[in-house]
Amino acid sequence: MVATTGIRGLNEEELKSAKFNEAELKRVEAWSVSAAEAQQFAAQGKLSARPLEYLPAPAAQR
């Protein structure tokens, strides 16, 4: 049975039996944006990049 309608879940079996969908892959690749476009979008939202160190794992702090 091939489910074609409705929004459903995504379980392990469905992931295993999934078949390659090139058309959808090309769509998502076409919607990609450049770093420059993303920066412009950030500026529109008044977001500025700032330096911030990664957090050490809690165990390393002990």
Next chain:
Amino acid sequence: MKMGIRYMVLLAALCGLSTAQGFDLKQDLKKKLEEAKQKVQPAETPSDAAAPSEAQALLADFSVDEEIKIGRQIAGNLLGASPLVPDEALQVYVNKVGRWVASQSERPDLAWHFGVIESADINAFAIPGGYVFLTRGLYQRLRNEAELAGVLAHEVAHVTRKHHLKILQKSKLLDIGAKALGRQAGEHDRLRNLIGSGAEVMARSLDKDAEYEADRMGVVLAGRAGYDPFGLPVVLQQVGQVKKDDTAVALLFKTHPHPDARLGQLDLAIGQRFDDLSGPTLESRLYRLRP
């Protein structure tokens, strides 16, 4: 609001957390390589002289091109299970947020691709090569752009740290015994042999420390991008309230530590560090999905 989160986070921290386990992949790989060499050497003849270097090649990391090729195959398979939500404005919006967050990572030049897929589940997927997907079910729970940025940042961290690629690297090495297949089969078969069926690799659990690491990196990447860094913890807190037997979280809860444990670990890692760090949540800019 942050005080509220902290309080919840503190409660979660009291729930007892397991200790960190080592994740020494290289050691593991080296051991496997030695085993592989021992298998190869007795049968070695002049025509098999390349065998040790083949084994060496297996130990080497994937190149970026290989990573992207592997990622495209897994992403295409995942989209075969759940297609994209057919809303271009949504998808472009998610790509802008995701790309901005990814620009703050160690791999800003990867060709990043983000997408919302048709699934009522609450989940998100990080695929090697820079493919990141979240489900409609998760997207619909988001209340502002900082939360979206936090979720995407967690996935970007998985890609940056090559967490799933390392799982595949392990299986590549385990497969050395079947190297005859590699000689006779075409590239497509080899790829299939490596990643398994469909997008099954996305149903495998990572080491829980890899999840905690992606959470710690996620809040930092969102913070670096200028957002309120607490977007991810807020989403975790909300998802943690979903009943454990709800099928929408079945796969997420199977492959990840419970959100309460993740919040507890995050709280320990953040401590007082973000007390002076704020940023917009951009609630008004969040793209609202059509029902």
